[in-house]
Amino acid sequence: MTLSPSAQLQLTESGELRHFLTVDGLPRPLLERIIDTANSFVVVGNQEVKKVPLLRGKTVVNLFFENSTRTRSTFELAAKRLSADVLNLDIKTSATSKGESLLDTLRNLRAMHSDMFVVRHSQSGAPHFIAEQVTPNVAIINAGDGRHAHPTQAMLDMLTIHRHKGAFDQLKVAIVGDILHSRVARDQVHALATLGCKDIRLIGPNTLLPAEAASLGVTVYTDMDMGLEEVDVIIMLRLQTERMDSAFLPSASEYYQVYGLNRQRLAKAKPDAIVMHPGPINRGIEIESEVADGSQSLILDQVGYGIAIRMAVMSMAMSGQMQERQAAEVI
């Protein structure tokens, strides 16, 4: 089997993770191992002493070119629970210094002998670019790039589904909302398909669906009631309010009327369907409060699983990097 270019970049020769840039192209056993490893870390969060020494002596740099306090905090917490030293850098990109300044920033950081960069960037493919420029020896974890990928968010959603629904083969999963601009949705689709889910549905208006969306291996619905029919899992996406300014949508209220998840719509799904959302939620725009806070909602559980998933991915990527370093020393 030939690996896709992104898979080649992410895996060591023996197939271990060394960067985590996108779920696209990663093999099923690896995704299952991420879920299994994360499952073991969920327990760590419940212990009195919440630390494990897997990243002791390692330096993790949170490299955020785009603000995101929530995501950065969960990565920081995950790194600290793995006993790593953590450095947070918020770097605002200016229009005049793009490109070169990124490369210069990387060169400076490389000189500090960091072991791992957690990267958030507004441009699709930026972590990919950084991985190509910085390797060997620094693991790159994508914390969200443009509208391309947000693999740790997608995998925490898989962990959530796995813990509450078990195997993926028989599940019907609907992803609802602004698919076009969503880096999460793309990786969710790749993860679900790789893990064996055969019925993946994208629901939204044509203005918020990407070109040739069906090519991702999904069924596209513009009618939410039809799309939710008998599903086991509903993943709601956050709607950025600036979408109303560029004619993607007329108004938040009309969006809620057509694509908001309320109790009536939820009733179309299976009675034991679960409701997820990457947060932060817009009550009354994507989702009715009664649903968000209801018994089928797992929105708060997802936050806790997020730390476990990030611990899993960081420890696996660091172990892949260490194996490569040792192999290089032997040669």
Place this chain on the structure above:
Amino acid sequence: MSLLIRQARVLDTQQNLDKVLDVYIADGKIAAMGDKLQQDAQHTLNAEGKLLVPGLTDLLGYLRQPGNAQKGTIESETKAAASAGFTTILPSPDTQPATDTTAVMELVQDRAEAAGFCDVACVAALTQGLESKHLSNIVGLSKAGAIAFSNAGRDITSNTILMRSYEYAATFGAKIFIQAQDAALANGHMHEGALATRLGLNGIPVIAETLSISRHLQFIEHTGVSAHFQQISSDKGVELIRDAKARGLDITADVDLAHLCYTEEQIQGYASQYHVQPPLRSEADRQALLAGVADGTLDAIVSAHQPHEAAAKCAPFADTAPGMAMYDTFMPLLLSLEGKADLTLSQLIDAVTTGATEAANLESPIIEEGAPAYLCLIDPDMQWQLNQDTQQSLGANQSLIDSTLTGRTVLTLRGGVVTWIN
């Protein structure tokens, strides 16, 4: 200097010439042609198995000066063009400052003449500073040698200004070159399709091109201006040109070589070398472009050579500068298209010689006795390495760097002067 080229396959499409001949060049001219010439030349070249064609004409190349000498200079890039077999180049007016005054035009022409590698026929900016607000001095620039006017890659969004500029150009018989892309819809970084969706890059839909072509066609029909479309990139774009020609409109069109050779698939893994404008499109589009060259809908193949310094391509994909350096790979890539969509070698050569000159109303180099020796000798079988030592362009954005290529221009003559020899 005198030179005898022996037993080359001489291919000149404007006179349906395709024959193995000896060609004798003396005093800058083709002095004699025939079988087993007996002339006593200073140099004799055995050209068996090689192809002798008129010097090539490029309707779109970026020479980068004035303004961007870090990407390439008129000297370096005309030299690179000569190494591909070009003897005439129409540089893009997208310089800094734009080529909108006789002063800039003279600078470009003087530098090119001093370098001595290629004739430069200037395409001047249609609007001042390419800003789509005020017309350039079309009459004055024409008198100074501008052979056409173009707004380069900048869309003239105002219908009023577009109509007036075409009306004014038509008054004086000036030819318009058009790169048809709707600015608002082309606000992306690759072809809109499944791969753009996967990579999360902003897509440029085909309608960005077709809408713009249709709009320009309306104004061409309304004003009667003579126009040439550049860098058609899509199946539907070719179709619009084909229909307009069938309707009898006075238009010609070209396609750039990269769009005949590559598709969006090259961008897998965010390969910024393949970030170009208009974007590389689907395989179906590529096939339609090849068929468009084969049936003559597309009159010319251009290089759209755009050299860049390494830093311009070293960033996340959307932050990189679009464009590819093409001159070093032009000949091997062109030759690789023989047989694709039933394209013959003769059709391919026509698209870079007579097809191109006729579209720009330029005099075509011709291979006949008494004509100035504008010639390009090609070894279609030569294997060679493109690397930093062999590349001629300053551009660091070569698509096939460090690979082995088949086919190479071995000799270029401009008015009998050797501008390239290998």
